[in-house]
Amino acid sequence: MKIGILGTGLVGRTLAGKLASLGHDLVMGTREVAALTARREPSPRGGQSFADWHGQNQKVKLGTFAEAAAHGELLINATSGSGALSALRMAGEKNFDGKVLIDVSNPLDFSHGMPPTLLVSNTDSLGEQVQRALPRARVVKTLNTMNAILMVEPRQLADGDHAVFVSGNDVAAKKQVTEILTGWFGWKQVIDLGDISTARGAEMILPLWVRLMGALGGPRFNFKIVQ
């Protein structure tokens, strides 16, 4: 499938690497292609420089946000929360028309130090802001509640038997995304929370996630819903 990923940080790379390994035709979008490929220093949280990563993932094409969005039949927003809305604007609203947009981003605000707070919460969410900014996109919020590698390799914990949530207004879009989560990645507990406003709950779990990472000594954990 033709897939466009917006964002080239750790999350975007992890998703791109997995999807390319499954044979999909990927374009990753960034703000300025030349600036990104010229950068040789390690990424802030991603470790490797983008150039080094791209050297190992040459099947993944690189383009502007608009080129990635135009390319994909399926789109993924993997930008940072603070940059998401401007990235989506740069990608061009018409490039999202009728397409499923998986929104993985979290509205984390690191500007006041650690632990991060949320840029939006309680009465609104980034998922809703994305849907309002792109009313003809079929936004599905998901995969924002665990470490990047677990997003695409959930079987690394308990054979994939832990939870991922989906939120969105379009039932068919959520069905397609659920099939991607289970069939492509191996998720076993996919929970449909409801419409896009339920992204508030999925995003507001982040402050707990960050504290759990501290308490447990690392990011290799996830929530499971026990019934």
Added chain:
Amino acid sequence: MKIGILGTGLVGRTLAGKLASLGHDLVMGTREVAALTARREPSPRGGQSFADWHGQNQKVKLGTFAEAAAHGELLINATSGSGALSALRMAGEKNFDGKVLIDVSNPLDFSHGMPPTLLVSNTDSLGEQVQRALPRARVVKTLNTMNAILMVEPRQLADGDHAVFVSGNDVAAKKQVTEILTGWFGWKQVIDLGDISTARGAEMILPLWVRLMGALGGPRFNFKIVQ
């Protein structure tokens, strides 16, 4: 042990019933004792009227907030989030001196309809507000992230192998509360998140909890942390 419980709603009753069955000496505190015992209509979310409940739980004594707080060597705040700070003020600051105060309350705001939003979140929490209001109490936030009956009967799900969080500044208080959770109630996964500011994360999980209740068709579920 002498235990004081502030609040006579569903959560307070469930905790009181369990603790009384374990042989503890309980006083439940309320705003106006006479008004509560006179009330015969069913409680808003608790089902039974307080009088009917108390008829079946006669070992539990009833008093003012101050009488309950003075009685307990161990105190539990099970008031509604919107009434918590005024209830604690009425209970009298000196009655908390040096005592462990388990704070179970959630800052849920139902005034704008369902689903509720949070009265405080992101950069503060009710747990922190309680600790600031009672600086000599040893506040431990816990048990606020699941249905009332599961708080005291966690073995009703997966033999108790799911998560309860503790947050607080006093290490010895958290140790005592952890022993209560495991030894008295049967919890198997007790996670110390850190100081009282980590109550933000534990409280901010509520919007997700409420949506999960809708998605799963009821409140009989809990989070487990898979590692």
